[in-house]
Amino acid sequence: MLLICGVQYNKLKPVYFFTFILFSIITFLGIHFPYPFNLFPIIFVFVGIPLIDGILGIDKSNPDPEQERSWKSSSVWGPPVYLYVLTHFALLIYAATKSVSLNSIDLLIMGVVTGLYTGGLGITVAHELCHKKEKIPRFLADLVLASVWYQHFAIEHVKGHHFQVATEEDPASARKNESVYPFLFRTIKGTLLHAIELDKVGVIKGACLALIFTGTAFAVNLKMGFFMMTQSFVAMILLELVNYVEHYGLSRKKLHNGRYEKVLPTHSWNSAHKFSNLLLFNLQRHSDHHASAHLPYTILKNHESAPQLPTGYPGMILLALLPPLWFKIMNPKVCEANKQIP
Numbered sequence: 473m474l475l476i477c478g479v480q481y482n483k484l485k486p487v488y489f490f491t492f493i494l495f496s497i498i499t500f501l502g503i504h505f506p507y508p509f510n511l512f513p514i515i516f517v518f519v520g521i522p523l524i525d526g527i528l529g530i531d532k533s534n535p536d537p538e539q540e541r542s543w544k545s546s547s548v549w550g551p552p553v554y555l556y557v558l559t560h561f562a563l564l565i566y567a568a569t570k571s572v573s574l575n576s577i578d579l580l581i582m583g584v585v586t587g588l589y590t591g592g593l594g595i596t597v598a599h600e601l602c603h604k605k606e607k608i609p610r611f612l613a614d615l616v617l618a619s620v621w622y623q624h625f626a627i628e629h630v631k632g633h634h635f636q637v638a639t640e641e642d643p644a645s646a647r648k649n650e651s652v653y654p655f656l657f658r659t660i661k662g663t664l665l666h667a668i669e670l671d672k673v674g675v676i677k678g679a680c681l682a683l684i685f686t687g688t689a690f691a692v693n694l695k696m697g698f699f700m701m702t703q704s705f706v707a708m709i710l711l712e713l714v715n716y717v718e719h720y721g722l723s724r725k726k727l728h729n730g731r732y733e734k735v736l737p738t739h740s741w742n743s744a745h746k747f748s749n750l751l752l753f754n755l756q757r758h759s760d761h762h763a764s765a766h767l768p769y770t771i772l773k774n775h776e777s778a779p780q781l782p783t784g785y786p787g788m789i790l791l792a793l794l795p796p797l798w799f800k801i802m803n804p805k806v807c808e809a810n811k812q813i814p
Contacts, residue, residue: 485535486543486770489552491750492593496559499589503567503582510578513585517592521748522787530744534773549600549768553753556597557612560590564619564703568689571699583699587706590620595711596755600769602626614678619685620707623678624667631670632663634765638724638739639732644712648721648806651795652713659712710789717741717788718758721806722779737763737775738809744774748784756784779809 495516502513535543542548567586571579594616601613602625610626617623629644636642643662646655668675686704690697722739724732737759743749749756754769759778761767781788782801791798 486548486552488750489753489770490555491747492552492556492753493559495589495593495751496556496563499563499585500566502585503563503570507578507581510581510585513588517588517786518790521751522783522790524747525745525784525787528746531746531749532744532774532776535771540771543770544768546768549770553597553600554612556593557616560594560597560616561619563589567703568696568699572693572695574695579695579699580702583702584706586699587620587703588710590616590703591707591710592752594620595622595625595707596752598626599629599755600753602630603765614681618678618681619704621682621686621701621704622708622711623682624664624675625711627671627674627678628663628667632666634735634762637735637762638719638722639726642719644715645719646716646721648723648803649799650720652716652792652798653795655716656709656712659715660708713789713792714755714785716792717781717785720792720802722809735762737778740778741781742775742778743781743784743788745784748786752785756781779805 495513498516499513502510564586567582571582574582598613598616601609601616604610604613613626614623617625633642633644636645638645640647643659643666646652646659664675682704686697686700689700718741719739720741722741724735724739726732740758740762742759743756745756754772755761757772757774759775760772763775764772783791791801
């Protein structure tokens with residue numbers, strides 16, 4: 473049994489999702505202190521997290537039926553998520569305030585540092601909230617997404633991606649041998665157009681909300697407006713890099729009636745790495761999320777049958793940015809997952 477500070481990990485697992493506070497503190501320090509300390513959050517994301525994942529290893533444990541019933545309660549999944557929403561806007565406002573006194577290089581770095589936080593954690597939390605039926609969680613999801621100019625994601629993800637995942641119709645599913653760079657152009661454009669097709673009014677409302685955030689920043693100071701746009705761009709790209717990793721090359725079979733087979737855990741890449749899963753609210757147990765989208769992050773299960781990523785998302789994103797190496801490592805895994813011959 474894994475022990476953390478003398479406590480059984482699988483008995484207090486929901487509590488450990490407050491791990492995101494570590495990322496919040498590191499981001500705050502990066503925003504507050506000048507160069508070179510402002511680079512530390514970037515190093516933490518792309519070097520620190522993979523290293524900690526390597527040290528702590530993987531967690532294949534799943535909640536037992538009693539824990540699952542208990543952890544479905546919002547009293548368990550809610551506090552870390554709602555606390556994150558507060559830190560999201562607190563850090564965003566603090567960074568925006570500091571941006572007015574920065575030179576161009578430090579302003580750009582602050583935009584990247586903040587975007588890693590608002591994209592890596594913010595869109596992850598918004599993703600969790602936009603799946604809820606209640607109005608308040610969905611409203612908070614819209615607020616967070618509008619702060620990074622990606623509110624239409626909530627529409628397309630719930631009404632589009634979950635139905636079209638692992639098919640050529642899905643703009644968010646990367647195809648085998650598709651490099652991440654053309655994928656980014658295809659998915660950003662396709663996600664927006666599909667969201668407009670699904671709910672044009674909702675997209676317009678989201679754009680208006682985003683304009684309020686960014687317009688207010690530009691009205692206060694041009695540097696503040698530039699900062700808001702920069703962090704939004706970084707957050708958007710980070711989300712789509714994660715999308716690339718989550719479904720690369722996996723495909724659902726088309727049936728004789730023209731429909732696709734049921735979405736199964738085998739149609740999403742899974743990662744059981746402990747630290748990054750705690751930091752990302754179990755987002756890397758993506759196979760179970762697509763199999764049971766209504767479940768809260770606290771009880772998502774690890775599926776041994778699902779194709780497994782060699783590292784957590786931060787490490788896989790770095791790999792994706794090097795297409796030849798990505799194809800060399802991932803294509804054999806794709807062929808095995810799709811039961812094809814390499």
